[in-house]
Amino acid sequence: MDTRKEKFPYGIPDHNLTEIEREIPADEPPAWPVNDQLQEVGKRRIRVDARAKVTGEAKYTSDIRLPGMLYAKILTAKVPHASIRNINTQEAEKLPGVHAVHILRNEDNSYPDVKYVGQPVAAVAADSLDIARQATRMIQVDYLEKPFVIDVEQAMKPEAPLVFDAPIARQADGGDVGVVHDGSKGQGNLRGPSTSSFFGGPRGDLEAGFSQADVIVEQTYRTQVQTHVPLETHGVVIDWKPEGMTVYASTQSTKDVRDELADYFDLPKSRVRVICEFMGGGFGAKHSTSPYGPVAAILSQKTGRPVWLMLERKEEHLMAGNRPNSIHYLKIGAKKDGMLTAIQQRSHGTAGVALGAGVGRVAQILYECPNFATEQYDVLTFAGPGAAWRAPGNVQGAFGVEQAIDELAEKLNLNPLAYRDKIDQSEVRKVLRQRGAKQFDWSRWKPAGSSTGTIRKGLGVAQSTWPRFVDLDSTVEVKIYRDGAVEVRSGVQDIGTGTKTIMAQIVAEEFGLKTADVIVRIGDTIFPDAPGSGGSKVTGSITPPTRNAAYKAKMELFKQIAQQWQTDATKLVASNGMILHKDDASKKVSLKEALQRMRTGQITASASRSDDYGGFAQPWGLAHGHLGSVQFAEVTVNTDTGMVKVDRIVAAHSCGRPINLTQIESQINGGVIQGVSYALYEDRVMDEATGHMMNPDVDRYQIAYSMEIPAIEPIIVEEYPALSSTDAYGIGEPANIATAAAVANAVYNAIGMRMYEIPITPARILKALNHLDQ
Amino acid sequence: MKEDSNKSDTNGFTRRKFLRGAGITTAGSVLLNTGLLAADFHSAPETGIYMGPDAVTVQMQINGQMEHLTIEPRTTLATALRDHAGLTGTKVVCDRGSCSACTVWIDGKPVNSCMTLAIDVGGREVTTIEGLAPGGNLHPVQEAFIEHDASQCGYCTPGMIMTCAHLLKENPNPTLEDVKIATRGNLCRCGTYPHVFKATLAAADKMK
Structure with a gap:
């Protein structure tokens, strides 16, 4: 491969910004300067699809209406554990307006065993959703009920009813990412442990580490099951015609859904087209359409008509994913000077009938510590499967680790922020702490117990890390047209994060256009493959090929213009809608006119994500460095009522080169609000006697609404790692990790009692204040 | 039936x-x-x-x-x-x-x-x-939602806008607290509330 040397900005502006020379592929564009010297990138730009969203014109999957379309409804199991003796659909089939009934069966035609309330059993397609609902209620299912267990600790006991009596396949997106067990280890419902990840396995010698320690914190932290509650539920509209299947899917990954359905029905991938133009929230749970997607496809095949199948709200809570809970034991030792000597971690959590409840990454990588070991167990229970949820495993992990660090600081008589300065090796988090503390005025911090009276105030801080994941299978096409249009295309979907807009900004920057001038067509598998929206990897994966493809298309155009001007293409620049000669002011042409002069009607250039400049930490796409976050929380606790109010959060974050400041702030706001909601309100309440979820809606399942929203002040720190042509990374997951821990530390600071379990409800506060735990 | x-x-x-x-x-x-x-x-x-x-x-x-x-x-x-x-x-x-x-x-x-x-x-x-936008002429609340990035996934946006536009009809000079109270029944799972508040207050200013 031809390469050339290129100097890049490197480091953090107003801190340690310098230049670094990288060897880069010869066909990649020159280094961009830092953001304040760019026109469109790094600026506040209006979302390119904002108008469609505010007028109701945006068509989400649930809004798709096709000629002849039927509405489908799933019948779900009403008992947590049973074998099915018989399913009678006769009455349902006779109901006028019903077109097809489908019963889920195993490959050998038997009925699948029921393992949780909400498991799909059958489905109906009808002229209207009301008729489909009515028909599902007419299906009679004869259950042979069996014993079950819901509670994690009960499920671990040897005599507990078994969810599965054999090894099970791992659910790919269930929890913490990395090298994990496959469910074959362990006994009964207790599977695992997982003892390593892609950041390396256990290190050093725990026993030796603890023997060197002067202070030790040993505690167990508990987090609850949280459901995703995307406002648009999971769902598809599938039109299966003889020539192929068209799937409108509310998904975080058009590519994964295409592959999943092609595999399921043994179709060539080219015969499955997946479209997702607008998507009503996913937060990790919408990478797959299983099990409802194949059901809709079968109903479409049976009826020869398009079938609309969106889950209802209750079904969404029960079957479409959740953040597993955790019982998280931590033992951390430190010397008198604060340096960590050993970290031992053990966790148990349940992803229901799935795996993926690990929480170990934060403890493993947030702070350097020579001696570390982890055991992470999955506990199977008779409840709906877990799924990735914004920074899977890390939110639970940080809730424990960042409180334990505060506890260590207190034992060492150190300010918790100063203590982190001492033990944290991350340069970017140092800057985040400095700038965040200034904005927050951390100097107001006083030791716990300083606030007295009925209404008590507290301050807390917590931080987190997130890897820079890159998906190399990320391809973008840029097309320029003789009529003046500049267009960017990719299969990648915009799940509300603003992917469309940042792609437009990057192409606009390259062509000297305005963001609004660029046409963005994405969210369709007829365009080149691109990654799913998970791991905060889309921005880091898709923006470099976006820029590189735009650059290639531009250079093709420049070559044609340069020929006319009898000069070299490298002498031309695009700026402000014009193409100019760098050294000859007399030579200029508007981009529009240059496009009209093209020899062909259009020029198409495509680019795929190249390796990071200087290579990856791991060749599959784990980049060097990390995304930092430090969040500061200010809370008020009413010691009479036990109510906690989060008053203010200062959230300091880095995501490489920021592309759209407004959109990044929107995502930080969202991560913080979801974190506050997780810390104080949300809880999937299960009835252990029946196995039913008691709050499968959005009022009894409590979520932060407008009255609970704190003042949120995002701080975005630019950081240039010189790893790609854009140096940009996502912010979705980092924004959500530290919040619950920061709130918990602030609550401790307010009342002097530590909350080892979330949600921090008034009952838990009062129990702690009255010392009812003993 | x-x-x-x-x-x-x-x-x-x-x-x-x-x-x-x-x-x-x-x-x-x-x-x-x-x-x-x-x-x-x-x-x-x-x-x-x-x-x-x-x-x-x-x-x-x-x-x-x-x-x-x-x-x-x-x-x-x-x-x-x-x-x-x-x-x-x-x-x-x-x-x-x-x-x-x-x-x-x-x-x-x-x-x-x-x-x-x-x-x-x-x-x-x-x-x-x-x-709300007859003839494509956006309501000031819609314009402000665009300007202040008051939607992420956008699924709550139509309901949120209908609530906020009604608030401004009833109360042309709302405080932040008024906007919070008006939207207290509107769920936004992406957590876009701060920008909804900002946009609604900005629209109120613009409508004066």
Whole structure:
């Protein structure tokens, strides 16, 4: 491969910004300067699809209406554990307006065993959703009920009813990412442990580490099951015609859904087209359409008509994913000077009938510590499967680790922020702490117990890390047209994060256009493959090929213009809608006119994500460095009522080169609000006697609404790692990790009692204040 | 149709019985507060006419147009708009009056269209998100939502805008607290509230 040397900005502006020379592929564009010297990138730009969203014109999957379309409804199991003796659909089939009934069966035609309330059993397609609902209620299912267990600790006991009596396949997106067990280890419902990840396995010698320690914190932290509650539920509209299947899917990954359905029905991938133009929230749970997607496809095949199948709200809570809970034991030792000597971690959590409840990454990588070991167990229970949820495993992990660090600081008589300065090796988090503390005025911090009276105030801080994941299978096409249009295309979907807009900004920057001038067509598998929206990897994966493809298309155009001007293409620049000669002011042409002069009607250039400049930490796409976050929380606790109010959060974050400041702030706001909601309100309440979820809606399942929203002040720190042509990374997951821990530390600071379990409800506060735990 | 066919299998109460008690339920607040404005609608004449179970044709004034919809009497206003009138801007999220995503205006007042039977609308004027920008001229709240990035996934946006635009009709000088109170029944899972507050206050300034 031809390469050339290129100097890049490197480091953090107003801190340690310098230049670094990288060897880069010869066909990649020159280094961009830092953001304040760019026109469109790094600026506040209006979302390119904002108008469609505010007028109701945006068509989400649930809004798709096709000629002849039927509405489908799933019948779900009403008992947590049973074998099915018989399913009678006769009455349902006779109901006028019903077109097809489908019963889920195993490959050998038997009925699948029921393992949780909400498991799909059958489905109906009808002229209207009301008729489909009515028909599902007419299906009679004869259950042979069996014993079950819901509670994690009960499920671990040897005599507990078994969810599965054999090894099970791992659910790919269930929890913490990395090298994990496959469910074959362990006994009964207790599977695992997982003892390593892609950041390396256990290190050093725990026993030796603890023997060197002067202070030790040993505690167990508990987090609850949280459901995703995307406002648009999971769902598809599938039109299966003889020539192929068209799937409108509310998904975080058009590519994964295409592959999943092609595999399921043994179709060539080219015969499955997946479209997702607008998507009503996913937060990790919408990478797959299983099990409802194949059901809709079968109903479409049976009826020869398009079938609309969106889950209802209750079904969404029960079957479409959740953040597993955790019982998280931590033992951390430190010397008198604060340096960590050993970290031992053990966790148990349940992803229901799935795996993926690990929480170990934060403890493993947030702070350097020579001696570390982890055991992470999955506990199977008779409840709906877990799924990735914004920074899977890390939110639970940080809730424990960042409180334990505060506890260590207190034992060492150190300010918790100063203590982190001492033990944290991350340069970017140092800057985040400095700038965040200034904005927050951390100097107001006083030791716990300083606030007295009925209404008590507290301050807390917590931080987190997130890897820079890159998906190399990320391809973008840029097309320029003789009529003046500049267009960017990719299969990648915009799940509300603003992917469309940042792609437009990057192409606009390259062509000297305005963001609004660029046409963005994405969210369709007829365009080149691109990654799913998970791991905060889309921005880091898709923006470099976006820029590189735009650059290639531009250079093709420049070559044609340069020929006319009898000069070299490298002498031309695009700026402000014009193409100019760098050294000859007399030579200029508007981009529009240059496009009209093209020899062909259009020029198409495509680019795929190249390796990071200087290579990856791991060749599959784990980049060097990390995304930092430090969040500061200010809370008020009413010691009479036990109510906690989060008053203010200062959230300091880095995501490489920021592309759209407004959109990044929107995502930080969202991560913080979801974190506050997780810390104080949300809880999937299960009835252990029946196995039913008691709050499968959005009022009894409590979520932060407008009255609970704190003042949120995002701080975005630019950081240039010189790893790609854009140096940009996502912010979705980092924004959500530290919040619950920061709130918990602030609550401790307010009342002097530590909350080892979330949600921090008034009952838990009062129990702690009255010392009812003993 | 069987007598219990309107029974919700999810909520444990019948939609019809609930509506009988509450009248048309108002949006902009959580379940407990529904019915606050219901008294305004109680002047509706008692027709005493039985309809259904088969589909009936009803006339409805939607966004200034008279629409003729053939719907089953059990059809909610939300379903009538989305599945029969082709107006999918109105979203159904909780389907039980607790998230306000389906907020539309009836005679200028916000209601949860998922908790309102279409046949109960009668001669009243329905305004949906599609009717807020006649001729493509955006309402100032819509403009401000664009300017201040007040939607992420955008699924709560139509309901949120119908709530905020109504607030500004009633109260042209809202405080931050007023905006929070007005939107207290509108669920946004992406957590876009700070920008919704900012946008609504900015729109109020602009409308002066």
